[in-house]
Amino acid sequence: MDLNTITEVVRRPPDRPGLDWREGDAWLAGGTFLFSAEQPSLRRLIDLTSLGWDPLVPSDTGLEIGATCTIRDLYAFEPPRDWTAGPLFATGCEAFLSSFKVWNSATVGGNICLSLPAGPMITLTVALQAGYELWAPDGSIRVVDALDFVTGNNRNILAPGELLRRIRIPASALRKRTVHRRFALTHLGRSTVFLIGTQTPGTNDLLLTVTAGTTRPVRIAFDSIPDARTLQHSIDVIPADHWFADPNGTPDHRRHLTKHFTEEIRHELMAGGPA
Structure with missing residues (x-):
């Protein structure tokens, strides 16, 4: 246009x-x-693209993703073998559900800053416990937890003139086991719910990320995998005004799907798969 x-x-x-x-x-x-x-x-x-920010910088400490990294470049990235959470990058890109033309132009930072409930780059980075580096017009820099960035549908904490410079994902999160579930009304539709569970190797913990069904990301942490009743209760206590309503689903529908899929995630992690 x-x-x-x-x-x-x-x-x-x-x-x-x-x-x-x-x-x-x-x-x-x-x-x-x-x-x-x-x-x-x-x-x-x-135009930020002329600044030549590195799209992807892997290191021993984790992965830095430049805000102008395209979805195409992220999808093509081959993470180190010990980053067992690496397949989530492709999963997040595929949840974008757009043509190759969009993948060639759309950026990771743009999807995050648009701050829509179904933004898959938000789901990905919150689940992997990323930090966002923000640059302010006065030259100051702050780093915020990805969980705290989005505040509602198409709303975030950016101040006027502030920009997202890079996303930092720690290596500890990239070495976790992961299980995800996503539901859409059609095969190529926008996510109605998108959930990711992660578990630290050698432990029985659970970090559950709830997105798309809520207006902002929700992260629920357990030191050990809870029983079904406790897990269901953790979904029940999500505030009613956090559940999103649009043509892809009512709040009640999204809550029902979330409770159903979180139980599947719990069972899969308890059974030891997938990585």
């Missing part, structure tokens, strides 16, 4: 963009959402 209110595009911003931030600005990465709808409040786009 043509954005007929835009009067300027900054193609080569400084290495620390944001110092010249003003009302009516927007960060431009893949632009797959930005150009999909009218943006009447915008006057200027600041």
